Structures are given as structure tokens and as C-alpha cells.
Amino acid sequence: MTGKTVVVIPTYNEVENLPRIVEEILGLGVAGLGVLVVDDGSPDGTGEVADKLAATNPGVVSVLHRTKKEGLGRAYQAGIERAFADGADRIVQMDADFSHPASALPAMIDRALAGAGLVIGSRYTAGGSLDDAWGTHRRLLSKWANFYVRSILRVPAADITAGFNLWTREAVDAVGFEDIESNGYSFQVEMKYLAARGGVRIAEVPIRFGQREAGESKMSLSTQLESAWMPWRLLWKLRGGKRR
Ligand SMILES: Nc1nc2c(ncn2[C@@H]2O[C@H](COP(=O)(O)OP(=O)(O)OP(=O)(O)O)[C@@H](O)[C@H]2O)c(=O)[nH]1
Ligand SMILES: [Mg+2]
Structure with missing residues (x-):
């Protein structure tokens, strides 16, 4: 019995990508997926x-509509809570834009079944890579951001800024959503840091990180500033091993 895995996909203006990414995920033919x-x-x-996708795939695809755009972190928080309330055993965080390869999902689920609470679809573990289409500037920026956050927070994961992650219900419980402060992308770092502190077993599956296929990036200056500041805020808030 492998249980139920729900891939939570936050979307903002992904009308071209969404039907294709859902088709790719369902085309894997993984039981309980x-x-x-969101x-x-x-x-x-x-x-x-x-x-429409939910109507044609009843019991397999569902939708959470939110009226306000409050950032990636808030969308994930609402989506993850809904998925577990609806009976998921584990969830996967995945972007709609084809940067995260659906083909890695079976290996990620296997690692969770073998006992990991958090499985990272990892660009920076052995065997992971960035698509050739990534220019030198973006490569360096991504690597530097990951190095920056890892140096400050010292989480035992090669890809701490990854956005492609599987979480079991128990691992999410260990994180404690009520403590999450990030609105944007730094949500991913904050969850991993709290998980490591909560004793969650972390595994990494190498992926080839793709390029956005259609539509526009939602990355803004304010979310980048939040990401740069968040590691320091976390250290300060949780200094000395105590929570607030
Ligand atoms: N629901 C919701 N989804 C969002 C929000 N911001 C971003 N997303 C989605 O989150 C995923 C990641 O966003 P991207 O714009 O691809 O961010 P990115 O990967 O850092 O940027 P690129 O490398 O340029 O693609 C996509 O599926 C977006 O549609 C938001 O405020 N609300
Ligand atoms: Mg993207």
C-alpha cells in the first residue's frame, strides 16, 4: 500500500503550462497520485x-481558488493544509512552468516509502544539474543564493532553496505551519530549516532543472529581498534552540 500523494501546484497566470504539466503528471501512471x-x-x-481539468479527472485533480494573490508561500500553506485535510499521506510542491521534471516523482515517492520525511528534487546533489538554456549569470546567481542560505542556516541538504519537494504528513507536522512567516519563495527555505530542527529525515533525488516553458516569471524584487533577509531572521528568532 503506497498511499496517496498529492502534487500541489500553485498557479498565477499559467494558462498555457497547466494542462500540459497535469497531463505529464497523470501520464506517469503512478497509483494514488x-x-x-492552487x-x-x-x-x-x-x-x-x-x-475543467478537475471535471475531466474527478477524484484525481482538484482546485483551490483563492481570491487574492498573496505570494507563493501563502498559496502553498493553504494548498498543503487542504491536501492533508482531504486525506493525502504526502504532498509534493511543484511549479507549473516545467522547471521541475515530473519524471522524478516515482523516485521521490520511493525515498519517502523508504523512510524519508522530506525528499528534495535536487539540482545540487550528485547527479543533479541545470538545463543548458540557463545562462552563466542565472547559474551563478542560483548557486550563490543556495550557498548563501546554506552557510547561514547549515541545513544538511545540498539544495536548500529547491522548490520541488515531497513532504510526508508527519514531516509537515514537525515543521509546524503556525511558525511560518514567509510570504514568497523563502517559504521553501523556512520549511526546510524548521524541518531539520524538528528532526525530519531529509533525502535528495537528483534532477535536471528545466527552463520555464511558457508565460512569465513572477519573481519580484520584494520576494528577492525577503529571501535574502529570511535566513538571518530565522536564526535570530530561533536562536539558542528555543522557539518564540
Ligand atoms: N497561487 C500562486 N502561485 C504563484 C504565486 N507566485 C508564483 N506562483 C506560481 O509559483 C510557481 C513558481 O513561480 P515562477 O514565476 O516560475 O518563479 P521562478 O521559478 O522563481 O521564476 P522563473 O525561473 O522565471 O520561472 C509557478 O507555478 C507560479 O505560477 C502566487 O502569488 N500565487
Ligand atoms: Mg519558474
């Missing part, structure tokens, strides 16, 4: 496309 789309009222109609 479902999808939950759409923040995308003006391009992604929410309606998600509803």
Missing part, C-alpha cells in the same frame, strides 16, 4: 482551465 491546483484568481483564466 493526484493533483491540487490558483490565486489568475486574470488569464488559469482557474477556469483548472476547473
